[in-house]
Amino acid sequence: MEPLEKGFYYQPTLELAKALLGCFLIKETPFGTASGIIVETEAYMGPDDRAAHSFEGRRTKRTEVMFGEPGFAYTYSMHTHCLLNVVSGKIGQPHAVLVRALEPFSGKELMAERRPKAKNEIEWTNGPGKLAKALGITMSDYGHPLDEPPLWISKGMNIDPRDIAIGPRIGIQNTGEAVHYPWRFWISGNKFVSPKTQ
Template sequence: MIYVPVQASFFDQATLEVAKSLLGKLLVKETDRGVASGWIVETEAYIGPDDKAAHSFNNRRTKRTEVMFGPPGYVYTYVMHTHCLVNVVSGEVGHPEAVLIRAVEPYMGIELMYERREKAKTDRDLTSGPGKLTKALGIVKEDYGRPFFEHPLFIAEGKAVKSEEIAIGPRIGIENSGEAKHYPWRFFIKGNCFVSGARR
């Protein structure tokens, strides 16, 4: 089956809605080595400039955060602890917000994913975390600024996810962000074993 990118208008939603709407969508990366993709099963919303956990908190505008000040639907990549993480820029122009893609369920190119993630022993090990999924899919820091509604890195329509299938909780790994660490802005598909931190 051939998957095509969503329309740019898909990203014209409030950030929390984008974070929920991304669940079930297909994240696709095309490279010279082949195509790899996965169903998005976990996201986190970051709503700057009032969100102390956001890179754009207090309207912090740097070379790294610049893309967040532009239109929604673009790729925001950054490196943390040697791992590349991928985010979807959201919010209106001039109001820097984003949604982190935390986990995907492998779909296409699983053999290629194992080649990239040599230490992975099971399919779950491939993409059950934000740093794992980027390496498995071949998403790199240089993808920064690409539109998510065009090849080679894009989001396509996927599986329908009902509201009752979505679990909500606090975000992960932001202990030093004051009250922001308690905001219920993490969304994930209930019972999906590829969600980061899910029981094996």
């Protein structure tokens, strides 16, 4: 599997969020490599999106990576968990795509070890915090370019546009109109998408 070239990330954020569906997300660690197929994403559109950390161009140490080149990792810690975003938008345009769910592909033994509380394979990676834990993604991956080890994305299967389902994002109450924006995408019928999705 070859990493997606940097040019791939230079497309409109909503397009990128859809294009990432079906791609492989791979993480290599000293303990081994684990990977999965991206089956659910959400777009966060910087300046005009009240739900985005970069709303109104807010530029801080945390959001800094979103103002740079697309194709880098924006990791964010939420309560006890770590969430992975793919930086999108041209330089100076702070957009990102949140990876919400994966279909386990390789390194399943590792995932089972890292997700001892999961009752089955589906629960290894059917949520943003879960998939980060299953693959061993942490805050130390902040700012990492996604076209080289140890954390990278490669082209996967082609997804028929008719198989892409669209809906509102999850978990962003108190963000006004932004709650309703249809900026979440998933592979229709895939059983590894997050709960409440289908």
